[in-house]
Amino acid sequence: MKRISLTQYLVEEQRSHNTIPAELRLLIEVVARACKTISHAVGKGALGDVLGTANIENVQGEVQKKLDIISNEILLEANEWGGHLAAMASEEMETIHLIPNRYPMGEYMLLFDPLDGSSNIDVNVSIGTIFSVLKAPEGMGQPTEQDFLQPGSKQVAAGYAVYGPQTVLVLTTGNGVNCFTLDREMGSWVLTQSNMQIPVETREYAINASNARHWFPPVTRYVNELQAGKAGPRETDFNMRWIASMVADVHRILNRGGIFMYPGDAREPDKPGKLRLMYEANPMAFIVEQAGGAATDGANRIMDIQPQKLHQRVPVFLGSKSEVERVTAYHQQ
Numbered sequence: 001m002k003r004i005s006l007t008q009y010l011v012e013e014q015r016s017h018n019t020i021p022a023e024l025r026l027l028i029e030v031v032a033r034a035c036k037t038i039s040h041a042v043g044k045g046a047l048g049d050v051l052g053t054a055n056i057e058n059v060q061g062e063v064q065k066k067l068d069i070i071s072n073e074i075l076l077e078a079n080e081w082g083g084h085l086a087a088m089a090s091e092e093m094e095t096i097h098l099i100p101n102r103y104p105m106g107e108y109m110l111l112f113d114p115l116d117g118s119s120n121i122d123v124n125v126s127i128g129t130i131f132s133v134l135k136a137p138e139g140m141g142q143p144t145e146q147d148f149l150q151p152g153s154k155q156v157a158a159g160y161a162v163y164g165p166q167t168v169l170v171l172t173t174g175n176g177v178n179c180f181t182l183d184r185e186m187g188s189w190v191l192t193q194s195n196m197q198i199p200v201e202t203r204e205y206a207i208n209a210s211n212a213r214h215w216f217p218p219v220t221r222y223v224n225e226l227q228a229g230k231a232g233p234r235e236t237d238f239n240m241r242w243i244a245s246m247v248a249d250v251h252r253i254l255n256r257g258g259i260f261m262y263p264g265d266a267r268e269p270d271k272p273g274k275l276r277l278m279y280e281a282n283p284m285a286f287i288v289e290q291a292g293g294a295a296t297d298g299a300n301r302i303m304d305i306q307p308q309k310l311h312q313r314v315p316v317f318l319g320s321k322s323e324v325e326r327v328t329a330y331h332q333q
């Protein structure tokens with residue numbers, strides 16, 4: 001098999017297909033390098049003193065794990081020096097991080113969930129990193145938080161890494177979805193899946209069923225129908241998986257189909273769902289749509305939502321198109 005590295009793939013996209021500018025290529029390479037560093041830290045586990053909690057709360061009121069902080073630092077440091085960036089925003093930071101002393105100013109803004117699936121860190125279950133790239137506003141002034149509030153349809157690139165049995169990087173620049181596997185001996189990302197497509201036929205769904213008593217009626221109806229199996233209206237038995245790492249659940253869906261749901265529920269009306277629009281929902285929606293799937297908040301296409309604030313939460317339904325359309329239609333009835 002001819003090995004194509006991430007660098008070769010990106011150079012090809014830039015030069016032969018003209019789908020990405022050189023600055024975006026370099027930025028993606030820096031993010032990929034940071035993910036490699038995070039992967040090494042994750043792999044050390046107890047030996048690297050990276051497990052456990054840091055006993056600090058982030059802006060979301062969640063207790064940070066040591067690896068949340070380490071991964072955030074790795075991404076900040078790599079991109080401060082390496083990427084063509086004007087500013088960054090992270091799930092773990094209250095406000096945006098400007099790139100100091102850069103002239104001319106970088107053209108892009110990077111957003112990330114440095115460590116996704118935090119509850120799985122200490123039990124050695126797959127975790128990951130999610131990122132999204134937006135264009136910085138043109139002109140000389142440094143970006144403000146307001147400049148980040150662009151709908152997902154404006155993303156120029158998005159990706160995620162999964163630190164699991166293998167470390168993989170899944171990437172889109174708006175021209176399909178490709179998967180690269182980290183060759184740990186060589187230290188390089190190798191293209192292992194081109195033009196990933198979410199299988200249309202699916203018999204698998206993912207939802208945290210312990211919240212069932214709080215769900216709104218459309219979600220209850222949809223899940224009840226799946227659980228009724230062959231005897232129910234769907235006339236098919238469905239299987240359920242819930243890893244509690246969005247990266248790993250989405251990676252499974254990209255490979256073998258299915259639907260992922262983290263709905264809003266009746267508990268906290270002003271907290272619509274758990275997942276974050278800018279760091280989780282938008283980048284995953286971009287990837288899923290590029291792989292032939294769909295992503296909604298139950299009413300609207302995720303990527304059409306006009307963000308109101310940086311750390312905004314949103315209900316998420318994504319994966320195989322027909323299933324996402326069905327549960328979305330139940331919300332409209």
Ligand SMILES: O=P(O)(O)OC[C@H]1O[C@](O)(COP(=O)(O)O)[C@@H](O)[C@@H]1O
Nearest residue numbers: 113115116117118119208244245246
């Ligand atoms: O523990 P729950 O409620 O099942 O939530 C799991 C969800 O929370 C998340 O871990 C949230 O992400 P973080 O770990 O980055 O906060 C998702 O990856 C996952 O899908």
Ligand SMILES: [Mg+2]
Nearest residue numbers: 113116117280
């Ligand atoms: Mg997350």
Ligand SMILES: [Mg+2]
Nearest residue numbers: 113114115116
């Ligand atoms: Mg996180």
